[in-house]
Amino acid sequence: MQEGVMQRMWQTGHISGGNAAYVEELYETYIQDPNAVPEEWRNYFEKLPTVSGISTQDVPHSTIREHFLLLGKNRAKSKILTPASLSTEHEKKQVQVIELIEAYRLRGHQNAKLDPLGLQQRPAVLDLTIEHHGLSKADMDTLFRSTSLNIGQEEAPLSTIVEALQQTYCSSVGAEFMHIVNSDERHWFQQRLESMRSHPEYSAETKLHILERLTAAEGLEKYLGTKYPGTKRFGLEGGESLVPMVDEIIQRAGAYEVKELVIGMAHRGRLNLLVNILGKNPADLFSEFEGKRVFDKGSGDVKYHQGFSSNVMTPGGEVHLAMAFNPSHLEIVAPVVQGSVRARQDRRKDSKQELVLPITLHGDAAFAGQGVVMETLQLSQTRAYKTGGTIHIIINNQVGFTTSPEDARSTEYCTDIAKMVQAPILHVNGDDPEAVLFVTRLALDYRMQFKKDVVIDLVCYRRRGHNEADEPGATQPQMYDVIKKHGTTRTLYAEKLVQEGALTPEDDKQLVEDYRQALDNGQHVVKSLVKEPNRELFVDWAPYLAHEWTARHDTSVCLQTLQELAHKLCEIPEGIVLQRQVGKIIDDRRKMAAGALAINWGFAETMAYATLLMEGHPVRITGQDVGRGTFSHRHAVLHSQKEDEIYIPLCHLAENQPRIDIYDSILSEEAVLAFEYGYATTTPNALVVWEAQFGDFANGAQVVIDQFITSGEHKWGRLCGLTMLLPHGYEGQGPEHSSARLERFLQLCAEHNIQVCTPTTPAQVFHMLRRQMLRPLRKPLIALTPKSLLRHKQATSSLEDLAEGSFQTVLPNHQEVPAEQVKRFIMCSGKVYYDLLEKQLADDIQDAVVVRIEQLYPFPHEDLSSIFLQYPNLEKVVWCQEEPMNQGAWYSSQHHMRRVIADHNNPSLYLEYAGREASAAPASGYMSTHVEEQQRLVDTAFTV
Numbered sequence: 001m002q003e004g005v006m007q008r009m010w011q012t013g014h015i016s017g018g019n020a021a022y023v024e025e026l027y028e029t030y031i032q033d034p035n036a037v038p039e040e041w042r043n044y045f046e047k048l049p050t051v052s053g054i055s056t057q058d059v060p061h062s063t064i065r066e067h068f069l070l071l072g073k074n075r076a077k078s079k080i081l082t083p084a085s086l087s088t089e090h091e092k093k094q095v096q097v098i099e100l101i102e103a104y105r106l107r108g109h110q111n112a113k114l115d116p117l118g119l120q121q122r123p124a125v126l127d128l129t130i131e132h133h134g135l136s137k138a139d140m141d142t143l144f145r146s147t148s149l150n151i152g153q154e155e156a157p158l159s160t161i162v163e164a165l166q167q168t169y170c171s172s173v174g175a176e177f178m179h180i181v182n183s184d185e186r187h188w189f190q191q192r193l194e195s196m197r198s199h200p201e202y203s204a205e206t207k208l209h210i211l212e213r214l215t216a217a218e219g220l221e222k223y224l225g226t227k228y229p230g231t232k233r234f235g236l237e238g239g240e241s242l243v244p245m246v247d248e249i250i251q252r253a254g255a256y257e258v259k260e261l262v263i264g265m266a267h268r269g270r271l272n273l274l275v276n277i278l279g280k281n282p283a284d285l286f287s288e289f290e291g292k293r294v295f296d297k298g299s300g301d302v303k304y305h306q307g308f309s310s311n312v313m314t315p316g317g318e319v320h321l322a323m324a325f326n327p328s329h330l331e332i333v334a335p336v337v338q339g340s341v342r343a344r345q346d347r348r349k350d351s352k353q354e355l356v357l358p359i360t361l362h363g364d365a366a367f368a369g370q371g372v373v374m375e376t377l378q379l380s381q382t383r384a385y386k387t388g389g390t391i392h393i394i395i396n397n398q399v400g401f402t403t404s405p406e407d408a409r410s411t412e413y414c415t416d417i418a419k420m421v422q423a424p425i426l427h428v429n430g431d432d433p434e435a436v437l438f439v440t441r442l443a444l445d446y447r448m449q450f451k452k453d454v455v456i457d458l459v460c461y462r463r464r465g466h467n468e469a470d471e472p473g474a475t476q477p478q479m480y481d482v483i484k485k486h487g488t489t490r491t492l493y494a495e496k497l498v499q500e501g502a503l504t505p506e507d508d509k510q511l512v513e514d515y516r517q518a519l520d521n522g523q524h525v526v527k528s529l530v531k532e533p534n535r536e537l538f539v540d541w542a543p544y545l546a547h548e549w550t551a552r553h554d555t556s557v558c559l560q561t562l563q564e565l566a567h568k569l570c571e572i573p574e575g576i577v578l579q580r581q582v583g584k585i586i587d588d589r590r591k592m593a594a595g596a597l598a599i600n601w602g603f604a605e606t607m608a609y610a611t612l613l614m615e616g617h618p619v620r621i622t623g624q625d626v627g628r629g630t631f632s633h634r635h636a637v638l639h640s641q642k643e644d645e646i647y648i649p650l651c652h653l654a655e656n657q658p659r660i661d662i663y664d665s666i667l668s669e670e671a672v673l674a675f676e677y678g679y680a681t682t683t684p685n686a687l688v689v690w691e692a693q694f695g696d697f698a699n700g701a702q703v704v705i706d707q708f709i710t711s712g713e714h715k716w717g718r719l720c721g722l723t724m725l726l727p728h729g730y731e732g733q734g735p736e737h738s739s740a741r742l743e744r745f746l747q748l749c750a751e752h753n754i755q756v757c758t759p760t761t762p763a764q765v766f767h768m769l770r771r772q773m774l775r776p777l778r779k780p781l782i783a784l785t786p787k788s789l790l791r792h793k794q795a796t797s798s799l800e801d802l803a804e805g806s807f808q809t810v811l812p813n814h815q816e817v818p819a820e821q822v823k824r825f826i827m828c829s830g831k832v833y834y835d836l837l838e839k840q841l842a843d844d845i846q847d848a849v850v851v852r853i854e855q856l857y858p859f860p861h862e863d864l865s866s867i868f869l870q871y872p873n874l875e876k877v878v879w880c881q882e883e884p885m886n887q888g889a890w891y892s893s894q895h896h897m898r899r900v901i902a903d904h905n906n907p908s909l910y911l912e913y914a915g916r917e918a919s920a921a922p923a924s925g926y927m928s929t930h931v932e933e934q935q936r937l938v939d940t941a942f943t944v
């Protein structure tokens with residue numbers, strides 16, 4: 001036995017001095033024939049890790065050298081010899097046999113019996129016939145070397161080889177793994193599949209457990225169907241094998257010492273998993289069916305979108321389960337789950353990504369159709385987003401809502417997209433629960449061993465159409481004719497067990513009755529549920545609940561601390577050679593730290609992160625190009641020009657500082673923003689920032705904004721402190737790259753769901769970011785950030801502004817003027833302020849003030865009113881914006897401004913508009929038009 005294997009066994013206590021020989025013997029038997037050892041031992045051996053690229057399960061101890069020699073010879077032969085160059089007929093045929101074996105590994109899945117309904121029509125696969133490889137029936141009894149096929153025999157007749165291949169690759173399991181480039185992984189699959197011919201022997205206990213789980217899955221649907229007939233529940237009927245599958249993942253993951261699992265899924269089967277896997281009390285579910293409220297506050301959500309948390313007991317101890325809340329938009333929860341998992345891994349300092357496991361469930365049509373699937377897969381191995389592999393489960397109903405596969409995709413399988421990350425794909429017939437158990441173990445073992453995504457395609461059907469109020473026969477008549485006559489998965493499996501003698505018909509009836517009885521009693525039906533959960537397994541959100549946005553929090557930092565940090569941020573180790581312009585930026589920052597230069601945006605923002613880190617808050621910043629900043633203002637990640645080396649000053653502030661993650665993202669908005677939403681809703685004490693490359697690109701993630709960020713708290717009571725930085729401002733760059741579509745965010749504002757800010761000074765961004773963390777309120781922050789202002793001479797602050805100030809929701813006129821002489825009150829937000837200021841100064845306008853509203857939502861009524869009421873002789877009140885009239889803040893915020901004007905009790909005052917005309921596009925593509933329009937709107941603000 002290999003040393004690594006022995007060592008691991010010693011560590012896990014499976015071997016002690018007395019039983020070492022016995023275990024070794026068992027292991028050798030397992031290698032020869034995995035089915036010949038008890039299931040418990042097989043499970044153990046399967047989970048042993050690969051040592052130095054060689055699977056520990058490969059070969060028996062006594063024959064190890066011999067085996068490798070043989071294998072080596074075979075491989076060499078299959079590479080360099082062609083049939084024509086071989087001397088004897090037998091040798092030629094030997095090579096052809098090897099080709100046949102390879103063909104089955106590659107294409108066997110195409111002949112596998114995956115469809116429980118038997119309706120799938122697959123074209124014949126020539127490569128899987130012996131004739132295609134130059135062999136014939138006459139060769140069936142001839143002995144060929146079979147060591148490359150992992151069936152524990154060095155030689156076997158062709159008939160045995162073909163039979164083994166058929167059983168392994170063409171029965172209820174269709175395995176796709178030959179597209180994986182890594183040969184360790186490919187060999188791992190070959191070994192695991194072939195050594196058991198994809199048909200492991202299960203103990204009677206395991207079989208009865210599978211049946212019990214199927215009984216629960218079917219029992220719940222039947223119960224709900226009878227109690228609430230015709231009510232939508234998106235039942236699991238037809239895909240009941242999902243319940244034993246997820247149950248097995250959790251229990252086996254627990255044995256691997258996984259501590260948390262996060263599950264994301266759409267509606268089909270959700271109620272079933274909530275009750276039968278996560279242990280939601282059926283009585284609570286029944287209340288929801290009866291229309292009762294779950295939360296006192298907010299709108300709530302339909303029952304098949306609800307999340308849930310619980311702890312269950314596993315062989316490895318208590319495990320925390322979290323089912324993510326989900327909107328109807330099918331695949332969008334997948335990246336949210338990834339973010340939540342990564343947050344939990346970071347919290348646990350789980351750098352090997354072994355303690356928290358993501359499981360995402362998908363429908364066949366959605367997995368094939370929705371682009372966010374591809375984006376999420378693309379995240380899976382990147383530094384910023386990887387979670388050490390996700391188990392994807394497709395509940396493959398073989399139909400979309402009413403759409404048949406030929407219209408739903410262009411790919412052979414609904415899972416083909418997963419091949420882009422070389423994920424192995426295990427198709428399995430949902431009516432063969434033992435095969436389902438086999439692929440489930442395989443998938444989990446693969447994930448734990450190789451830390452990569454894996455897909456299980458559970459081929460099943462939908463017994464009752466898209467939902468229970470539907471008539472599926474209208475669009476899929478043939479399929480539903482077959483379904484009507486088709487026995488349930490549970491019935492078929494129970495019959496099999498009765499036939500095998502593992503179960504009596506009476507016991508079978510009793511199982512069904514026991515489950516029904518438990519539901520009748522309103523009991524929890526998950527035996528492993530932990531009634532008094534260990535709360536240390538998850539975060540306590542209590543400190544963040546029930547806070548008002550108006551509560552003030554001190555965001556100042558003492559000057560000395562600021563200076564010390566500022567100097568630290570500019571200390572660049574020897575050996576890091578900065579590019580010339582970057583070197584200049586750091587030199588300038590040194591001057592800012594010394595008070596010799598006014599502080600600019602980039603430094604103030606970086607200082608906000610540094611101070612938060614020093615106060616114990618982790619910081620995570622992602623988005624396209626965030627390391628440098630789209631407009632070259634941040635330079636938080638410094639690239640040495642000498643070696644390919646990076647240096648992040650924010651990582652080197654103090655020895656035990658919290659983590660700071662700053663990563664350029666993949667070029668996605670949707671999956672990336674959803675990921676960060678998942679991260680932020682899981683980590684309340686971290687500042688989580690996503691920056692759009694340009695603000696307008698955020699609408700590539702509109703579904704995340706609509707379905708999660710602006711409404712998640714209201715629907716599900718899930719708080720979120722995510723910060724979105726969206727560069728915005730009209731600078732003649734054309735219809736795109738001008739507007740972050742402020743109007744969209746403002747239109748979504750209600751019930752203090754989000755904060756929308758437009759900071760215009762470095763000190764404002766500093767205090768805004770600090771406020772986001774220091775105030776215990778956790779609300780998404782949408783911040784419109786500047787572009788040209790990043791280098792604007794007047795958009796600067798002093799160290800004292802950072803040290804003493806706070807975030808101002810409204811900024812008054814740039815200088816105090818005698819209040820009596822002011823006739824015109826101009827309000828604005830964002831960059832246009834500096835254009836207005838320029839005119840005010842250039843024309844020496846003394847009777848107008850320009851006031852910036854730096855927080856558009858929640859609207860700062862009192863702060864604005866207190867400035868407004870200072871001017872007793874006002875004649876004009878103007879809102880000035882750069883955006884066209886149908887965009888920006890005009891339509892969404894004017895009622896707030898009008899209310900402030902009403903405070904004046906002067907009926908002759910009403911709100912005037914100075915801005916661009918209504919327009920279909922956000923901005924003109926011509927610089928000359930832009931300049932003209934900009935000039936006009938600024939002039940109008942002072943003349944209207």
Ligand code: AMP
Pocket residue numbers: 308309310321322323538539540541680681682717718719720
């Ligand atoms: P989880 O680990 O996601 O299952 O969360 C455990 C518990 O923490 C949940 O049952 C909630 O009570 C609470 N919780 C989790 N996330 C949030 C959140 N974003 N906002 C408020 N409470 C939360």
